[in-house]
Amino acid sequence: MRTGGTDERSLVVAAEAGDRRALDDLARVSLPLVYTIARRALGGLPDVDDVVQDTMLRAVRDLRSLRTPESFRPWLAAIATRQVSSHLHRRQADAERAVPLEEMAEPPHADAENLVLACVELSRGRRQVVRASRWLDRGDREVLSLWWREAAGRLTRAELAEALATSVAHAGVRLQRMRSQLDLCRSLVAALDVSPRCAQLTVALDGWGGRPSALWRKRILRHARCCSACARAADGLSPLDRLTACLALFPVSPALLATARRPSGSRVR
Structure with a gap:
């Protein structure tokens, strides 16, 4: 069942109060938004699911820090965006560590180039x-x-x-x-x-x-x-x-x- 703005606010309030079922429902109706952000940023890269999972875990953990129930979606979108950024930085760092020292005359751009090409x-x-x-x-x-x-x-x-x-x-x-x-x-x-x-x-x-x-x-x-x-x-x-x-x-x-x-x-x- 799809939740409108009012129902979503109720889910946020209930989830913050410790209602496990409301938290599960809130996570379910929020997944499409998080997947949209991750897919748009990562394109064909194979790690969309990992970014989505990290985002949802962080959102569930930090839900009580949300200032107002009405700001839930912008707050969740900001978390997803930060997770995408962190993920891309980790991929770039891993790529740099994997390059032999003699090949470090120029920094590796393979991941960045692949991302640009995918986008x-x-x-x-x-x-x-x-x-x-x-x-x-x-x-x-x-x-x-x-x-x-x-x-x-x-x-x-x-x-x-x-x-x-x-x-x-x-x-x-x-x-x-x-x-x-x-x-x-x-x-x-x-x-x-x-x-x-x-x-x-x-x-x-x-x-x-x-x-x-x-x-x-x-x-x-x-x-x-x-x-x-x-x-x-x-x-x-x-x-x-x-x-x-x-x-x-x-x-x-x-x-x-x-x-x-x-x-x-x-x-x-």
């Missing part, structure tokens, strides 16, 4: 997802915006389904369908980005004004399915799940959010 890759992938989303139909764009928030822990699947005025089971079907369409649109964007562009694709784009549309999406994808060069352009795309570190790219319309926050049992008019 660049993710940043490029996120921009590509944004561009690909513009090729989706309006309904799929709405599903996408809600899915990001579910992945961030801001919505439960039940709230997402309620926002879409459908059942939880059918919401899952719509999510899968949207993700399939988004992957196709990502391959479309990848084909358009190839330089130099496929000559046959250039011919197929004759008359295109540069704006995404359902008609041109169909034409470009039809070409890409038959063109090995354009199909290869999508081979290096990062898995979509790996890009969920950027969870607030797509704004949700006020109407959708209002529906998602409507109490259970309310009907959509």
